[in-house]
Amino acid sequence: MPLLEPDPDALRPAPDGRAPSPDRVPESRAGGTPEPLRADLTAILGADKVLTKVSDLVRYASDASPYRFVPQVVVVAEDIDDVSAVLSYAHGRGREVVFRAAGTSLNGQAQGEDILVDVRRHWVGVEVIGDGSRARIGPGTTIARANATLARHGRVLGPDPASAIACTVGGVVANNASGMTAGTTRNSYRTVASLTFVLPSGTVVDTAEPDADDRLAHAEPALCAGLLELKREIEADPELTARIRAKYEIKNTNGYRLDAFLDGSTPVEILRGLMVGSEGTFGFISEVVFDTLPLDRRVSTALLFFPSLPAAAAAVPRFNEAGALAVELMDGNTLRASVSVQGVPADWARLPKDTAALLVEFRAPDEARQEAYEAAAARVLDDLTLVAPVASVTNGFTRDAKTIAGYWKARKAFVTAVGGSRPAGTTLITEDFAVPPSRLADACQSLLELQTRHGFDAAVAGHAAHGNLHFLLAFDAARPADVERYAAFMDAFCRLTVERFDGSLKAEHATGRNIAPFLELEWVRRRRS
Structure with missing residues (x-):
């Protein structure tokens, strides 16, 4: 057969009687x-x-x-x-x-x-308001595009997910996605000034309108009455009120944002809060006005290597106290997998299995503040036991933009690098959770022990400054035994997070399909006890 001549038989079903692929769309x-x-x-x-x-x-x-x-x-x-x-x-x-x-x-x-x-194609746009302290953004606009526009005004959005080049504002708000630096103070819930959204009935609400509550009461009287009744019920229960406040002291996107009933005084204000992280179940967000943040351009960053994951986690509070804006953790599996990313040192492939690293970054508005941060960081480094298992490891802070970009490229490639190295035919699951930052080292050790017990060797990375970790693990979803093993792991993991650490089963990816069955475990169990 001549080169490039098509072979029609290659596209026809196999003649050996094999069944169609299990994910084939039904006839x-x-x-x-x-x-x-x-x-x-x-x-x-x-x-x-x-x-x-x-x-x-x-x-x-x-x-x-x-x-x-x-x-x-x-x-x-x-x-x-x-x-x-x-x-x-x-x-x-x-x-x-x-x-x-x-x-x-x-x-x-x-x-x-x-x-x-x-809602991607026709919903793009950024309007800088005034001096840039606020911005009106369409839900189909990527975070990267919004920040590129705001950078000209010395401003930036609070949420900064690793997928900023692709993810859009609508999804970020609807899932309360946060990222490396947002924590609990710079996320969408804290930085959204107003929303325009469409309720399931078709009613359009602009929370910035002075008469928004009057309009909503006229269009949706039962909804307004119900929201205020829930607010009264929550506020009448001091134990429940305290519990809700405690749950949001750390990152938490599991379920609806219940503190909206405490923070909002009117139905529109309550709805504005509830829409954040609601996964589109309350309606469609058609426009977002953000309170933006100052863009500090003076950056000092280090990639520091530790002998183990718990050892790296134990150092996180020290950098938090020193004023670091970002403290990102990567375990050995993540570091070794990232050698597939262009620019990552090839010798990382030889890092010992237990090695872990912290990507620590300080951002300052001026030289004096940058020097102060660097001095504080140096004092922390003096007390740490770091390792340099391969030649490329420097364990020092740098201001070099190219080097810093390389560190972040390795960190942001977490899902793609680890996913690309998994066995062919396996399913990749990613989950994230949060614990109080002071308990991060203990949580890391417990997670490692749990993985070993269930036969997994997951990759772990995350926003350690905020006690928020992500793990990736692979299993063969076509094998019932593998599915059962994964189910047992998830059940044990969720109980560990809730019962031992009083943590959040989801910290920044909203609730999602995998954790939805465990929502009651986190929110209801302690309420009934």
Whole structure:
């Protein structure tokens, strides 16, 4: 056969009688969107905004998570009227709606099995307000684009997820994603000034409008009454109030943001808080106004190597006290896997298995403050026992922008590098949790012991400054024994986090599909005890 001549038989089903792939779309879905859903939405929105072919549905069935859900139809919404029309239609017929922008969700929030609404293409834009202290941003705008615009004004957004180049503002707010430096004070919940959103009924709310509460009371009287009744119930229970406040002293995105009932005094204020981290279940966020933060441009950074994960975690409080803005942890599996990233030293592949590293960064507005931070960091280093297992390790602070960029490139490649090194055919699961930072070393040791007990060798990294760790592990989802092993690990992990450390089962990726079954474990168990 001549070179480049196609072989049609290569595309035909195997003749040996083998069954179709288990994730093959059923024959019943081959026709795409069923009637009357197809005709209804086409009549409401126009054919150009409704994707109905099975190839389109399959294309939207996956996001960055390991899950796969084929929607019944995909709507490409162009404006708030389109969204309101879809929500009103779904509300009247008892149908489900999921919103999707970049699809960078690691926990399945950008997928659905009914109506999926694409809000990436037509929802982009950044308006700098005044001197840049505030910015009005469309939900389809990437965090990187927003920050590039704000940088010209010496400002930056508080949330800074590792996927900033791809993830969008709408998803970040809807999941209360935070990142390396946001912690509990710079995240979306703390830095959103106002929201415009569409409720499931189709009602549009702009929380910045002076008469927003009057309009909401007129359009949704039962909703307003219900929100205020819940607020009274919570505030009448001192134990519950204290519990809610305690839960948000560390990073927590498991369930709805219940402190919105304590922080908000009106229905609109309560809703503004509840929308953050609600995963789109309360409605669609069509516009966000952020309070921005100063962009400190003087940076001092170090990548410090330790003999073990617990040893690295034990050093975190010292750097927090010294004023570090970011303290990121990477275990040996993460460090070795990252050699696949261009620019990462090749000798990291020879790092001992137990080695761990902290990426520590100080940011200052001026030279004097930078020098003060560097002096404080030097005092911390004097008391640490560091290791240099390979030649490229320097264990020192630097101001060199290229070197610093290389450190962050290795850290942000956590999911892609580790995922790329897993055995072929296995499923990659990523989860994140938080414990009080003072208990991070103990939590690391317990996590390592738990992994060993269940036969996993997970990669661990995360925002150690805030007691927030991520772990990645792989298993063969086609093998029932592997699924059972994974299920046993997750059950033990969740109980360990809640019962021993009183931690958060999700710290910055909203609740997600994997942790949803454990929501009651974290929030209800102690309430009943």
